[in-house]
Amino acid sequence: MIVYLRFYEELNDFLPRARRKKEFTREIPETTSVKDLIEGCGVPHTEVDLILVNGESVDFSRKVRDGDRVSVYPVFESLDISGAIRLQQRPLRNPRLLADVNLGKLARYLRMAGLDTAYRNDATDPELIEQMQREDRALLTRDRRLLMHAAVEKGYLVRSDQPTEQLEEVVHRFDLYSVLDPFSRCIHCNHKLNQVEKDAIRERLLPLTERYVDEFAQCPHCHKVYWSGSHRRRLDRKVKELLGVD
Ligand SMILES: [Zn+2]
Structure with a gap:
């Protein structure tokens, strides 16, 4: 079956150039969920906050039907989507974080800001996922495939390679300004x-x-x-x- 897809705003960064900022079609097997459809396009579900199927707000588990038009939006600052199903927690109710192995400097900054941040420089991917689940932490990584792991509920794909900018990204994305407790x-x-x-x-x-x-x-x-x-x-x-x- 064929579905029509469009991604909005910065979610386009995940797509090949030819699919950015316009509607494209995708052929998929029946009983595909919206979540699998979106991740099949290279966009981790942790980056998605609102999905409209034929204009109706749906959650990740919604099965896609032939001819559906799917619009996918990132976490918004300002758009009023009250009444719609928001898929990401913001602000994070339980600000416990887990930083991937190559985010050591970011982890130090987050701790400096008083945020509970687990970090080890030698954790394997399975160990990260296990700790994330066991301690109910939001996973911070620059590896989008890791965020597509089925067990990941809360996570964020860190964009910048500059630790100061990374800190700003994380605080902003999870709206952690009010819980900062430096030093x-x-x-x-x-x-x-x-x-x-x-x-x-x-x-x-x-x-x-x-x-x-x-x-x-x-x-x-x-x-x-x-x-x-x-x-x-x-x-x-x-x-x-x-x-x-x-
Ligand atoms: Zn110590």
């Missing part, structure tokens, strides 16, 4: 920091820090000590702006 989390192991008395860590401080700094926090897991300025100083201006710190 509350260990950037090495993701644990929440505890306040610690200066006397308890005094012998570990450099002389100038010992003299001029009075408030400290410590990671309960790796015991690294943090203080105001210890990782602010070298932060990119863009990250500071986003986190609302100077």
